[in-house]
Every structure is written in structure tokens, then in C-alpha cells.
Amino acid sequence: MQLVALGLNYQTAPLAIRERVVFQPERLAAALSELVSQPFIAEAAIVSTCNRTELYCATEDAQKAADWLASYHRLSLPEISPYLYTHPDAEAVRHVFRVASGLDSMVLGEPQILGQLKEAARQAESAGALGSTLHRLFQKSFSVAKDVRSNTAIGQSVVSMAAAAVRLSERIFGSMQETRVLFIGAGEMIALAAAHFAATAPQRMSVANRTFSRAADLAQRIGGDAIALSSAGERLDEFDIVISCTGSPLPIIGRGMVERALRARRQKPMVMVDLAVPRDIEPEVAKLSDVFLYTVDDLAQIVSQGKATREAAVQEAEQIINAGVSSFAQWVEGRDAVPVIRALRGHAEQLRQDELARALRALARGDKPEQVLEQLSRGLTNKLLHGPSQYLNHADGEEAAQIVRALFHLDASASPGNKEQQ
Known part of the structure; x- marks a missing residue:
């Protein structure tokens, strides 16, 4: 089985492609069950956010995993293959660690992706799709991400999606204190955006959500009011x-709706930020002259502050990630060696039992105990050393000798023969 990270993100695929391969939260458990039911998949987890859709798999065939991704979303593989990347084994480990640490995010160092990875691991475990390899991979990625945030300036210089939305609004309106803000949705992204906007003390903040109680709860936390999504x-x-970010598979704000609002506002400008994938706001809204519509891809344009600090932090973070990759590789190698270790111990135990049985028969015949012990020790030593001796006799080159020296902790300069000559 090969460990593979396969998918597409904001760097490789435009929004129009990304929104076609999103896994809706309510269908994620079923998708995971379907994925691990495939004969070529042993373990799997799915990360699906506004910026990326990725499969993390223990698989025999990465190409078949890509085929499944396309088929699940009723697409042909050629439609998405130009945007897909596939990272095998150590590259997959490094990729996951970089994602968890915020180094692969649109906004460098943003912390939200770590929570999304934790949720992906929880979902995979609940669906019975998480095996020992991916479980270890996720736990190690969380540990590496913690080290990166604790020991570098990544977290200190981050510009989050939510902060970027505030920056864009300030460019249009200047002071935020006279503005009125509507948040559509009540999930984590909207909650973060609401907290950032609340810090600018706008005149009014309202929250609309399909579940009114969740809208009311968020509105209370930010000092705003709740309204029905239908209104x-x-x-x-x-x-x-x-600011909109819901899980709707179809746009909830259309061009006609915005045109009516603009007429009522007498063409006073509006800033609309669509953080959802698939999009909540029809792209045609951007064509209206008094609307400034931004998507998640547009937010990348304002991420420029603290560039030097972040670049230095990235170098430090990469060193931490390199150490994490090496540590995970050692764990994998250790797991690969477990069957060999068991076989070796079983072989040695069988030799011990054979020599012990021979010694007990000798004692029963009346042989002297000291002779029996001598024969037992010699017989066991000869049998244990038979394999390494045969290996050295048939192997070619110094490498075999070095392996045996390392295996038995031999120091040629301190052999019994050398000691006798001193």
C-alpha cells in the first residue's frame, strides 16, 4: 500500500473547477464509506474546503483514486486531471504537514485549516475509514503544526480570510463605523468574519441563517440582531x-435580487464577499457597476503585509516539517520491520527450545551437568550464528561486513584476537 495525497487547490484550479468537486458536509460520511469500499483503498480521509478538495489514502493505485474522485462528482477525469496533483509517500507526508501548518494556504499561516483537518480526521474515524497509518499521520500533523505555531512567527504575521474581508470593505467605505453589515451563514468562517468586523465597530450587524437559533446565537455574541434567511x-x-458563507449547493443571492436592492439604495455602493464554495452569490452580480463582489480567490490579492517576516518564518517552519517527515518515515519503517522482528524472535525461540530439549535428554541419560551446559551453550551459539556466517560467506563486498558489524555491535579494533596481541 502506498500513502497518497491527491486533489486540487486554489493554486492549481480556478474557483469554477473547485466548486464542482466539493463534498457537501451531509454527504461526506457516505462518500467516505463508498471510497473505502473500493478494493484498491485501505484507508481514506477527505478534506473539502473553499480552497481545496483532497483525498488522503492508503491505496494500491493512486490513478484509480483519481478516477473515483471524478466519477463521484459525475465528471470525466480529463475535465479535472489538468488541475490534480498526486503526492506519494514522503511527499504526501510533507504535503499534509504543510497544510496543517498553514504553509499551503491562500493566506499564509491561517489557523482555520488545522481545525478543518481535525474535523476530516474525526469524520474519517466515524465512518470507519481511518486506519493506523492515517491516524498516525493526522496526529503527527497536528503535533508538527503546534510546533510551527509555537516556535515561528507564522501565527503572528497571519492575515486571515476574515481580516482580508475587512480590508476590502475599508478600501470602499473608509471608516467602518457608519456601515451596516449582513452575515449570511453561521459557521466557523462567518463567525471569524463577524468577530473581525465587530472589532471595527460598524453601525449595525445582522446575521441570517437557515437555522434561526444559530443566527440568534451568533448575533448575540457580536452584539447584532438575527433575521430569517428567507427575508x-x-x-x-x-x-x-x-458576507456570505453557507453550505448551499446553489447560489442564494442572484443578480435580480441585487439589482432591486441597488435601486432601493439609489445606487449607493455595496461590498459583497462570497466565502462559499460552491458560490453563494451568482458571478453575474460582479457585472453590476455599484457592486464590489469578491470571492475567496480575490482575497489573495491583499495578502502582502509582513512578507519578509512570513518568509523567514516559512524557512523555520520547513525545518520543523522536515524533522516531522523524518520522524514519520522512521515510524513507517519500524512498522515494516515488525513482521521480520516477530519471525526472528520466533526462530530464536525454536532454536532455544530444541537445544533445551536436547540438554534435558542428556541430563536424563546421566551426563554430567557441566558437560550438558557446555554443549547447550555451544549448540545454541552455533545455530544462532549460522545464518549471519552463511550470509558473510556468500555475500560480496565490504557492505555485508559492515551490516553484520552494525547488527552485532562489533568493533574490529577491539576483537579478542587484537586484545591478545596487545
């Missing part, structure tokens, strides 16, 4: 800024 379209004209 958000009718009341769109009340807001200067709209």
Missing part, C-alpha cells in the same frame, strides 16, 4: 456589506 433577499438594500 434576507427582501432586506438586502438595508446593508452596505454582505
